[in-house]
Amino acid sequence: MVYQIYIYDDINITSPTFPIINEYITDNYKIFHYDLYRIKSHKELLEIGIDSYLNQNALHFFEWPNEFKSLLPKPNFEINLDVIDESRILKIITNHEKE
Template identity: 45%
Template sequence: MQKEYNLSQIDEIATAILTQSKHKIIAFHGEMGVGKTTLIKVLAKQLGVNELTSSPTFSIVNEYHTTNDVLYHFDCYRMEDEVEAYDIGIEDYLYSDAWCFIEWPERIQNLLPEEITEVNIKKINEQLRSIHLKN
C-alpha cells in the first residue's frame, strides 16, 4: 500500500493498515513529529482499546487490552543500544502473539523477527503525509 493522506483521513489509513497487514508486529518508521503516535492511537482504538493511549517515550512500552487481545506499544527512541531492549524482555513481547506496534524500530533492528509489517510515514507538508506499507 502506498498512499497520501491528511489527518481527516487517518481512520481510513488505520483501517487499511489493519486490513492489509499480514503480521501483528508493525514497525513504524518516520521522522520525529510525522504522526506515528497519532496513527497508533487510531489503530489502538480500532482494535478495541478503550483506555487512553499515550506515547511510551519514558516507559518504553505501554500495554493495552483490545477487544480480545493485547497490544504493546513501544517507543525505542530513548534506547541507547539493544541491551536495553533485552533488559525489558523484548523477546517475550515480540513472540507473545500479541499486537506489537514499534516506533523507532531501527534502534532494535537486529532483534526484530523477519516476519513483520513495515510502515514508513513521510511528511509532504504540514497537512499531508505519505505512507508506505510493506509486509
C-alpha cells in the same frame, strides 16, 4: 485493525515515550506499543526484557525501530511518516509476497 480497536474498544492509546512499553488489553487483542527512541543499545533493549514481550501472542507496534531491526521480528507492514514543510507523507509498506 487500528480502526477496529478505536471503534470497538474503549482504550486511550498514548505514546510510551517515558515507560518505553505500553500494554493494552482489549476485548479482542493484547497490544504492546514500544517507543525505542531513548534506547541506546541492543544490550539495553535486551535488558528491558524485549524477548519476553515478543514471545507473547499479541499485536506489536514499534516507534523508532530502525536501529534494532536485527533483534525484532520482520514486520507484516511498516508505516512511515515523513514531515516535509507543512505537509506529511504517509507510506504503508507491506512485507507480504504477492500470490
